[in-house]
């Protein structure tokens with residue numbers, strides 16, 4: 180049989196957001212790039228909320244709006260929904276910044292978006308190799324990575340630099356020793372969601388959206404996660420709703436909770452059910468999110484290799500920001516690969532420039548700043564229980580005419596909170612929330 | 620050197636297909652397109668023999684430009700050359716017009732680079748006619764073996780093959796001179812996980828597109844709608860068969876049940892056929 184040696188200037192593992200970004204930048208820099216994806220098509224198996232942030236896309240494809248990206252709707256309304264046991268308080272913002280054109284974020288579905296995103300890399304000259312899984316690395320005797328091994332017969336690809344963008348399940352990072360342990364449930368959220376189809380007009384009416392060029396992205400706190408740390412989300416697509424929630428994996432295991440039971444309970448909530456009523460279930464799925472933050476990050480490079488995106492735990496859990504970090508990290512890794520090629524040096528010395536580049540931008544800064552957040556909700560369960568209910572009850576009372584002196588009413592409202600949690604401790608919660616977000 | 624030719628068709632994945640209850644038409648929207656499974660197995664067999672005999676495989680197909688996806692997949696699975704017959708005027712062809720076009724193309728390929736063996740799937744899963752392969756064989760005047768499950772031997776010196784074919788009762792072993800045409804069952808060969816070099820080759824490969832403009836000449840009244848005398852009168856979903864009668868053998872007893880079954884068969888006039896089939 181023919182045993183031709185397959186050679187490229189660079190290999191990227193995984194055609195997700197990070198991988199296609201890396202391939203695009205290297206191909207534009209003149210490298211011969213193989214973008215290896217295990218799925219039938221890019222995005223076929225990928226899953227998120229979600230919304231994609233345009234700042235990251237524009238950095239790589241400035242004229243992206245002319246290239247017909249498969250967006251569902253722009254995010255023109257964003258914020259929190261606080262779900263009480265029997266009610267809902269919405270705190271969302273619209274207009275102002277959110278009316279920018281192009282918008283700051285667009286709601287999309289990954290199967291469509293990833294295919295388009297990888298297409299941009301292909302148009303730049305990268306070769307997308309689908310249906311192929313990278314299972315190991317080619318290494319010199321001295322350890323430097325010089326290519327990958329795939330699951331196909333005669334499946335070795337030689338290249339002096341490999342960028343690993345394999346997503347949250349970082350088997351290859353483990354294989355390479357960039358991280359010395361398997362995935363830890365305590366640093367992972369399991370997110371699960373349904374895509375429910377509804378007529379466009381029904382969505383507009385139910386969510387108060389002017390037309391299909393307006394969309395809502397809401398994070399839902401409160402009676403979604405059974406008092407455990409977790410957050411729900413609702414996104415309006417054109418003709419469907421993406422709705423789901425994420426909870427920490429270790430707690431799902433500890434309390435023996437079944438994701439579909441929790442999701443069903445959320446969908447049956449009296450304030451949520453009318454929003455999805457009569458819809459048809461299109462998709463149901465789950466995906467892990469690496470929420471360990473800064474502390475959970477692997478080593479980011481070694482001789483001949485770098486790692487980017489979810490594989491390197493680059494996610495800001497509070498803001499559902501992962502796609503933009505993945506894209507920018509992919510780009511910075513690619514720039515480092517280009518530098519390595521121009522110097523003809525692929526050792527860790529040059530690869531370390533990747534970490535420098537990450538340090539200069541928002542990624543490492545944000546990840547450091549938010550490093551406490553993943554544990555914050557765990558030590559402050561009142562955010563899932565006391566506060567949403569208090570908000571709902573007190574606002575409800577405020578806007579009711581009881582025929583009683585208002586002073587009595589306000590005392591009653593305060594009482595409703597202090598019954599549940601003392602004022603001092605409530606003030607303390609707000610400070611420590613701010614702390615974990617501001618990174619104090 | 621051994622030269623195999625495989626005719627393939629791209630079809631909607633009928634495991635995912637729905638019928639519009641109002642119009643009776645297939646709903647093709649959103650249904651993924653795949654290589655007709657029987658053709659994929661036929662191609663796998665051709666490639667196995669190519670590797671054994673150090674030969675080459677040409678694939679041909681007739682259809683819209685979107686068929687290039689499937690022809691690339693054929694390269695991935697080990698074909699060396701792919702030709703797509705694509706022209707608006709070919710559209711609307713029934714099995715008669717299709718077999719005409721394919722036969723003319725094969726004639727052209729054959730005169731440049733003689734073909735030893737032609738592989739077809741036994742039928743396409745969207746039309747299920749099983750007519751195109753035989754139609755081509757007749758037009759080319761090649762011997763044909765249908766429902767092949769195994770190509771046992773190919774002898775290029777003697778120009779013969781030995782093929783096993785499946786019938787309802789038994790397996791026939793047929794020897795026939797080359798060049799010949801076989802239509803294949805799935806058992807003919809397993810579809811391999813393609814080696815990486817073949818996959819990469821397929822990603823960079825552009826099938827040859829042949830049109831009415833050339834290189835083959837076609838008679839205008841034998842192609843497309845004009846060359847297709849078949850008229851679809853009506854399409855619909857067959858009614859589900861009614862649930863059969865259930866007999867609890869424990870309560871009724873085995874011999875009473877058998878008597879009943881034989882009696883019902885007799886009443887329905889199928890007893891002889893039933894007994895004949897059991898021999």
Ligand SMILES: Cc1cc2nc3c(=O)[nH]c(=O)nc-3n(C[C@H](O)[C@H](O)[C@H](O)COP(=O)(O)OP(=O)(O)OC[C@H]3O[C@@H](n4cnc5c(N)ncnc54)[C@H](O)[C@@H]3O)c2cc1C
Nearest residue numbers: 193195196197217227228229230313346370488489501502
């Ligand atoms: C429910 C949910 C909601 C989210 N919502 C948002 C949101 O609204 N906004 C936001 O910005 N982020 C959101 N995120 C996070 C975001 O989706 C991720 O951070 C982002 O997808 C990471 O991109 P990536 O390229 O690193 O990894 P992925 O997108 O996971 O891509 C990895 C790719 O590598 C491939 N692959 C893996 N291993 C191999 C291998 N060995 N060989 C070949 N290919 C391989 C996979 O098939 C996949 O295509 C959400 C995540 C979830 C789960």
